[in-house]
Structure formats: structure tokens, C-alpha cells
Amino acid sequence: MQTHNAKRVAVIIEAVMQSRLTDAMENAGVSGYSVLPVLAGGGRSGNWSREGQIGRGQGMVQVICIIAPDKLDDLLNKAFAVVEKHIGVISVSDCQVLRAERF
Amino acid sequence: MQTHNAKRVAVIIEAVMQSRLTDAMENAGVSGYSVLPVLAGGGRSGNWSREGQIGRGQGMVQVICIIAPDKLDDLLNKAFAVVEKHIGVISVSDCQVLRAERF
Amino acid sequence: MQTHNAKRVAVIIEAVMQSRLTDAMENAGVSGYSVLPVLAGGGRSGNWSREGQIGRGQGMVQVICIIAPDKLDDLLNKAFAVVEKHIGVISVSDCQVLRAERF
Amino acid sequence: MEGMLALAADNLLSPIILFFALGVLAAFARSDLSIPEAIAKGMSIYLLFAIGFKGGAAVADNGIDATLILSLVAGLVLSFAIPMVAFALLRVMTGLSVVDAAAVAGHYGSISIVTFVAATSVVQGAGLDSEGYMVAVAAVMEAPAILSALWLIARFDKGTAQMDAGLMREILLNGSIVLLVGSFLIGVITGSEGLDLIAPFIVTPFQGVLCLFLLDMGLVAGRGLREARGVLKPGLFLFGVVMPVVGSVFGLLAGVLLGLSPGGIVLFMTLSASASYIAVPAAMRVALPEANPSIYLTLSLGVTFPFNLTLGIPLYLAVASFVTGG
Amino acid sequence: MEGMLALAADNLLSPIILFFALGVLAAFARSDLSIPEAIAKGMSIYLLFAIGFKGGAAVADNGIDATLILSLVAGLVLSFAIPMVAFALLRVMTGLSVVDAAAVAGHYGSISIVTFVAATSVVQGAGLDSEGYMVAVAAVMEAPAILSALWLIARFDKGTAQMDAGLMREILLNGSIVLLVGSFLIGVITGSEGLDLIAPFIVTPFQGVLCLFLLDMGLVAGRGLREARGVLKPGLFLFGVVMPVVGSVFGLLAGVLLGLSPGGIVLFMTLSASASYIAVPAAMRVALPEANPSIYLTLSLGVTFPFNLTLGIPLYLAVASFVTGG
Amino acid sequence: MEGMLALAADNLLSPIILFFALGVLAAFARSDLSIPEAIAKGMSIYLLFAIGFKGGAAVADNGIDATLILSLVAGLVLSFAIPMVAFALLRVMTGLSVVDAAAVAGHYGSISIVTFVAATSVVQGAGLDSEGYMVAVAAVMEAPAILSALWLIARFDKGTAQMDAGLMREILLNGSIVLLVGSFLIGVITGSEGLDLIAPFIVTPFQGVLCLFLLDMGLVAGRGLREARGVLKPGLFLFGVVMPVVGSVFGLLAGVLLGLSPGGIVLFMTLSASASYIAVPAAMRVALPEANPSIYLTLSLGVTFPFNLTLGIPLYLAVASFVTGG
């Protein structure tokens, strides 16, 4: 199958910041994004788990966005402005996509 | 540790199509797959969220499949036949696995 | 944006082994990890689904850990010792991160 | 007329309507109020379980009515037929493509179980009895409309639709049909003895759960409307209000011809008037991926559902009372 | 004999059995009916909370029975001992490897709390009393069997099993034991006053929740059976039916020796007859990853659980009545 | 004094406290007992729905009290003012940075709805009446304290805080406020008729759900304490016990000045004494990411919540009874 180069940006971020991040992404002209739940985690600020939680104050989500390589820089800049002061992880990896016209 | 080249195929697809996709994958001889929930997303057809939903009509899942590189093409062909007319994203990236005999 | 090389380790593992794996990871000096739910899957030992389940005996989770490349080997060794006798998949891919000092 | 207005006003100020309105308002105001998916699904399982069982126990109590089979057949026929009417109306009233029109039409032949439940409450509140097997009629009306929609496509758009054996099984054995019919049959088997056993779970708290469930439906409908404002052209909106009334006339005819009780007629009218927002959308996503889901979801959940809930059901009650001389 | 058949028939037509059957059928027919994981877990928490509390309140009401401690000890002993019997039977009746046989044996020494709950319903329905502390006996019987299974491995397969301090804590402090024992103790402390306060939550709706829960168990068991048909060789299947009866004899002896009430004897028989499908499978996945989970899950949830639910419990009731001259 | 000790003892042995304690112990012992997130959220939705509606129905029953508006204003003022007091105390008693102190202070101006619910139970148990609109006071007290916290930062730390229109909307329209106020208004509109309809859902099972919910809060609080032991310096711990008492004095003054009933005064004291652990933490994560969440969560959920639940509420009841000469 014909595949095309693309970038996969995955941001693990606090749930309270989700809409701010996805707004920033839309702002950077991404064609789409998906939000995945995160159940638990650990890091420099300790361990946490969603079990039994009722608020969004605790807990993270993972936002995944697949984009054309040329849009990467703008996206990273805009996403970073949101995440900057917050805990979380931004990672980027290479991938191949079908239907390149969609990205 | 000794690692081996493999491909990681991630398909974000409508929940209603999940079993058709995994059937197609099994058909393509994959050794396994995993289905991850997706909470929310946005794309050309608008934004959606699983919150409060009771049907599977709305909502996507992510199917992840790690395979030996030589099986990739067959998998993509078979998966694409299922996804073709549907919204969703197919991406492929390189990865390394332990226990290569399993893929 | 300035990015840095890193490794993304993703382990799909039985839910009952989660804490043993994350303990091993902390032991290997990772700076953090995240646990994602897995809804369903299939493999050599058959198909399964979390629907309607009440125990943790069935079901897998995905543990994701982004680390500096030089810590990879230690992590893989320690993680593999936990996973060795168990079903599951360990994969590693290259990625780029912002804020490298955190990993 | 006055009685009907009072009824409508009464209905509008009932807790279930007010909680639905609360949900819509909260969604419009972009509040982050939301019900977890698992809880929403749990409540819908509870409602199907409860109304199925209660319907079955009522049938066990009253004996099998001679018209039961005929009512089921009438339900089947209506579910097959109403999409044709809806399709014709859509082609006239709106500019929808054949595919979108057929998809929408399928929703109106099928039913909305919550609308049915709300109508049951209103019927009971008005002191009317109704046939317990109407829940079985509801169950048989879920699926046939999907086949009509696919037939419409095959007829007017040549083979876009993808129907396979898997989909057929999914449609006929979809979770809500199985749970509704299964609970109904168990209700028939265990009768009032079984009902006594579980009444404190399925009877007394029912209205309270229904309020919370409608809050959730309001949230989902409101979010849908907010997202899909652009889709809702005047013609389409009008269809969403006119079609249930048209549908209800078919239900009225069926109910009267079958000689149902006034309450039963109201329920038949409501079933015919209501539009699916669970089973049919899922089937359409599989069989007709080209059809735009925001059109059918917005119409069904955002327009027709609230219309039936607020104005439709009191209207059907008034008409049925008038026709049966009540 | 006749009485027993009537009892069995009655039991087979009770709502809880019928909902279990509905679940199994729906799974066999590949319906997409399913209960969300969170709701299923929520219901199991509710059941543990309710039966623990009610048992404790009953103990507070009747005063601490002299045989309480002895019953707990008997439960411990049975949980340790039954796996040995099961292991011997398995080696004779089936071709299972040592590892698989030991894993299965561990399940039969432990207990299934839903089977216990169902037996409580049947006992109450038959107008019998039972000792409130039987829920505490259920709790102590959960874990020891796991140690027996690991001992069997160490003895017959030399050190495959991995036991560590972490696993020991997980087994002893697993959620269901903690919730059951905790609720029991709180029931003992707050007594009938506490029970009155929360009875509308844990007593009256209990049977209804149990129906829904058994629907879910039917779905899960049915799915498991469908997936693991291949595993279920005749010998294995036979074991799944014979072993509970064998286990129940041990429970009978214990109950009679302890001088329990007829209802208490039925519950002791049921505990000994039932097989774990939550705590033990989880422990086995950690300690014995080589053991094939579809064998023990299919046997426990797909064969023995339905057997006890439908035929076993009425049988144990008949036997206990006969033995105590009731 | 004796009466108060008896009351405190009684309170400590009530099922809700014991289930909270069970949760804390289970978490300390590292049991894997846990309530699924969706179920915990579902229960909190149930509690807000129930107390909002019941408060509204009570207002509908008793007519609108002249002091309703004044009580709302008093609630607003207290929510704005208490953080200033808390901030001053924190700067004196602890070594917290301005940012952390302001964040903590914001939590104490706001309220904990479960503490309020528990106080309602105790007030009812003591045979006292209270004003139904106290739930509306609870709602207005949720948000203003957040603004005070941000103002404290702006004043003492120059512009670290990030306040934007989005956050403002999130705070004012956060789910729990909308649900509480919405249910309250629907309760006012539908009155005792509406209440009768859904009482079997929101009144009779309420205490039971509250027990399970407190079990979950115990688990979460216990896990938090285990994780954040290091954070809990003596000064901080002391603050977590002293501040609620200080806050309650403001509530006492307000209640007495407004001429509320003794029960109403207890509730006002409890609102002022309690600290938020849902709305404020979420807002702080957005606006003050630099503030350490383990400090404010541990204090609010791990120290002040248990203190109020066990000792605080009986104390406030005793003081209010004494002051009003009861």
C-alpha cells in the first residue's frame, strides 16, 4: 500500500487542561486529534490513580494527533505554550499514514 | 537485550467497526491485537465525546497491532478494505520487540 | 522547537502484573510512566474483553514509559524479568521529546 | 382543549422534563456537567430491564390478550412502512440526498424507548391502563425500519448500502432488543410473584432513575445541537416536528383498528411518532457510512425527542382520549 | 424426593436463574448485550457490602454464637483441605498437567460469593434461618485454598510457583475480603439500628440487583464457554459437576458436627461446593502464569457455577433437610 | 458536655463514619479494594441530585423565607472572606510559600458537599429542623473563594496566577454547582408532589449510598495520605484541624445574625468549616500549576474532612445548641 510520512504527537497532560490543549491544536490547523484515557501514573510529582476519583483535578489524559510533517513545528509551539507550566510529557515520533490528503 | 524489528499499526476507527477490523486482522494472520478506548476526539466530521453516551453509534476505539515487517502489507490491505469508506486513521511506525518469535 | 532523542517503551501486560512492572520500572530509574486501559484483545491465548468483568484476573493494561536512550537497556532487563513468564508484548520505538531534562 | 393545555403544562413542569431541560441548558452553557458513560449505559440497562419485566408481569397477570399477536404484526408493518412515508416527506420538505434521506427515514420507522417510557408515565399519571405487551411491540419495531432504509437506498441509489450477515445479526440481536424481550419473557414466566420480589428495585425508584437518565439525554442532546447547529436547516427542523405527528396518525389507526385500550393507543402513537437514537444510528454507521450522522442524530435526539417529550405525548393522549370518547 | 423436584423446578424458574440463562443465551447468540465493567464491579461491591452488613447485623441481633469461632476454623480447614481432594480427583478423572490440576484445585477450595448469595435466597425462600456469621466463614474460605494450590505445585512439580510477600498481601487483603469482612464488622457494631438506617438500600432492592448481576455473570460465562469450547473435555466437564457434590459432603459434615441450623448447613455445603472465579484466578495469574486460565475459568464459571445455581443448591437444601430431619 | 461526648461517640460509631474508616484502613494496608471511577462519580451525582432536590422541595413546602436572600449573600461574603483568614493563619503557622498558602486558603473558603450532607444527617438525627435553602447557600459558597485565592496571589506574589474567561466559566458552571442548583430549582418548582414521585430513589436509599460513597472517600483519602506523608508537617496538620474550627465561628456568627434555626446554624458552621476537594483543586491546577497539589489535597481530604466528619460536626451541633439555648 502507498504510505506517506507523517508525525505522531502524543501529549500526556492533566485532564483539566485537555480542552485548552485541543483548542490550541485546532488553532495550529491539525486535521484531527483523539483523546485516550490514562488510568494511573507516576512521575516526579508522585503516583496517582483514577480509581475512586470523582473530580478532574487529579488525573491525566493522552492526546494523540497525527499530522503532516510540515505542520509539526507550529503545533509543538502552540501545544508547548499550553503545557509549559504544567506537568506532562510531549513526545513526537515518525509514522506512515494511508490517505495522506487527510492530514 | 536482543531486540527485533517490527511494525506497530494503530488504527483509530469507529467502535461499530471494531469486530470487522479485528476479524480482518486475524484474517491477515496477525499474532494478536489490543483494543484501547478513545474518550473524545475531533476531526473533519466534528467533535465528539463518549461522556453520557449509551450507544456505540458515536465513538471510536484504537486498535493496536504489532507485527513482523513482512506481514505489514497484507495487513494494511485487509484493514484498509474495512476502513476505506469509514472515518478514522491508520498509522504505522517502526518499533523493536523482544521475543520476536511471537509475531 | 528544540527536541531530543528518547525511547518510548510500551508494555501490554496483564492487569494483575501492573504494580510489579511499575515497581520494576521505578527500580530502573525511570522518571515516570503512565498506565492506559485496554478494552479487549486477542492473541495466541484467545480473545478477551473487559465487558462485564469484575475481577482483574482477566484483562490487560498498557504501561507507557518515555525514557532517555541510555536508560533503555536497564529498563528492558528489569521489565523483562517481570514479564518473562507472562503473556504480553514489549515494544520500543524512537521518539523526540521536549524538556529532555525531565527524562 | 383546555384540558389538553393543562395537561401539556402539567407535563412541562414534571421533574423528568425539567431535568431534561436542565441537561440541555447545561450543555448550551458549556458546563462540564456530565454523566460517565458507564453510568449512562447502566441506567439504560436498568430502564430496559424494568419496563420489559413489568410489561411481562402485566401480561402474565391479565392473561394473553387475543390481540397480542395482531399488535406485534401491526408494529412490524408500521416499522417497515413509516420510513417510506418519512422518505417521501424528506424528499419534498428538505434538500437531503437520497442516502441521507434514507438514513433519516430509517430512524423514524424505529422507536425511542425512553420516549415510550415517558409516555407510559404520562398514561399512568392520567389514570389510564395500557396493554403490558406494548413493550413487546416496541421491541419488534426497533429493527425492521433499518431494512426499509437499506431498501430505499437500493431502490433509489443503487447499491451504496453494505448489508452483510454480520450486520443482520447485530441488528436483530442488538443488546437493547435482547434485554427488553428477555426481561419481558422472564416477567411473563415469573408473573406477579417475580414482580413482588424485585419491585423495590424496578418499580419504586423508577421515576428517580428516569429523571437522572433524562438529565443525561438532555446533556447529550444539547451537546449535539451545539455541535451541529449548522446542519439544522428550517426544512429539516420542520420535518423533525411534523414527522412524529404524521407517524402518530399511523399508530392511532393501528391502535383503533386493533381495539386497544386508550392507554395502549397512546403508546402505539408514541412508538410510531418516536425516532431511534441508539440502534439505528449504529446500524447506519456500518451500512451507510456515507450518510452524515449529525443529520440523523440531531434530528432524532435534538428535535423529535424533545418535541415528543414536551408536546407530542400530551397531544397523543388528548387525541386518543377524544377518539375513544374518553 | 417429590418435594425436591418441585423445589428444583421452582428454583429453575426464579428470576435470578432466568436472567442468568438469558445472559448465557445472549452470549451464545453473539448478541452485543453487555454490562459495562464499572457497573458490573459496582454491583459486586454492592452485593459484598449488603451481605456483609446484613450478616453482621444478624450476629449483633442474635448475640455471638459459641460455634462462631469453631465455624471459622472449620472453614479454614476445609479451604485448605478441599484442593487436595480436588487435585486427586483431577489426576484420576482428567489428563491435566500437575500445574493445571493444582490451579483448578485451588479454585474449588475457595468460594464463589454469588453462589453463596443465591443459596441465602433459596434458604430464606424455604423459610429456614441461618447463622449470620456464615458470611465471615465465606470470607475466611477465600484465600487458604490458594496456598494449598501452591503447596501442591511445590510438592509435585518442584518450585514452578512464584510466591512472594507482595502476593501474600494481595491475597489476604484482596478487595472482596476486605469489603466483606469490613461490612460484616460494621454490621456487628451498628447492629439492627444501623441496618434500619440502610435497609432501603441493602435489603429491599437486593433481589433486583442480584438479577442484573446474574445477567452479567451469564454473559461473561457464556462468552467464556464460547471461546473455550475446545478446552472442555468430557472428563473435565464431569469433574466440574462431580466436584461440587463431593465438596458439599465436606460442608455437610462440618455443619452437622458444628451443630449448625439446617439453613447454616446448606450454606456451608454451598461454600464447600462452590469454586472461586475472582480472587483465585487473579492469584493464579501471578503465581502460576503457566497454568492455562481458560481451563480454570471455564470450569469454575462455565460449569460449576451454573450447576450449583440450578441443581446444586436445591440438592444441598434437600440433603440438609433430610439429615437434620426437617 | 456529657451530652456532647455521647453525641460524638454516637457519631463515631455511625455506619457512615465506620465505612470511611474502613476505606482509610484498607488504603493504609494497601488492599486493592477500590471503587471504579464511574461508580464514584455516579454516586456523587446521585448525592448532589438528591440533596439539591430535597432542599428545593423543602423550600417549596415552607414558602420562601425572608432570610433566603440574606443567607445567600452571607454565604458569598464568607466564601470570599474566609480565604483571607486562612491565608494569614497559614503564613503564621506554616512555612508555605505564598503560592501554596493562597491555594490552600482557597480550598477553605469553598465547601465540601459531603461534609454538608453528613452534617444534615447528624442534624436530622438530633431531631432538629433546618432551612431547605442551605443547599443553595452551599452552592453559592463553592466558587468565590477561588477568586480570593487568585487575588491573594496577585496581591502578594504579582501575577503568577493565570485567570482567563474560560476558567471563569468553568468555575461558575462547574458540574456540581449546575447540578446542585438545577436540582434545587426543580425541587422548588415541583414541590412535595415531585418529591413524592422520586422519594423512593432520593430519600429512602440515601443513607446507604452515602455509606458506600464515604467508603470511597476513605479509600481516596487514605491513598492520598500514604502517598503524601512527607508533606504533612506538624504546622500544616495543626492548621488542618484549627482552620475548620475558626471557619465555623464565622458560620456561627452569620447564622445567629440571620436568625437561622439551630439546625441551619449547624449547617452554616459546617459549610464555613469545610474545605473543597473537587471544584477548587481543579481550578487551582489550571490557574496555579505551580502550587503543589499534594499539599492542598492532603490537607483538605486527609485532615480537615475526617476532622469535620468525626469531631467537627458534633462540636458545631453542641455549640449551636448552646448558643441558641437548645
Ligand SMILES: Nc1ncnc2c1ncn2[C@@H]1O[C@H](COP(=O)(O)O)[C@@H](O)[C@H]1O
Ligand atoms: N517518562 C514518562 N513516561 C510516561 N508518562 C510519564 C512520564 N513522566 C511523567 N509521565 C506522566 O505524567 C504524570 C506527571 O508526571 P510528573 O510531572 O513527572 O509528575 C505522571 O504521573 C505520568 O502519568
Ligand SMILES: Nc1ncnc2c1ncn2[C@@H]1O[C@H](COP(=O)(O)O)[C@@H](O)[C@H]1O
Ligand atoms: N489527525 C488525527 N490524529 C488523531 N486522531 C484523529 C485524526 N484525525 C481524526 N482522528 C480521529 O478520528 C475521528 C474521525 O475523524 P474525521 O473523519 O476527521 O472526523 C476524530 O474524531 C478523531 O477521534
Ligand SMILES: Nc1ncnc2c1ncn2[C@@H]1O[C@H](COP(=O)(O)O)[C@@H](O)[C@H]1O
Ligand atoms: N501482536 C500484538 N499486538 C498487540 N497486542 C497484542 C499482540 N499480541 C498480543 N497482544 C495482547 O496481549 C494479549 C495476550 O496475548 P497472547 O499471549 O498472544 O494471548 C492479547 O490478548 C492482546 O491484548
Ligand code: NA
Ligand atoms: Na417511530
Ligand code: NA
Ligand atoms: Na469451595
Ligand code: NA
Ligand atoms: Na469552607
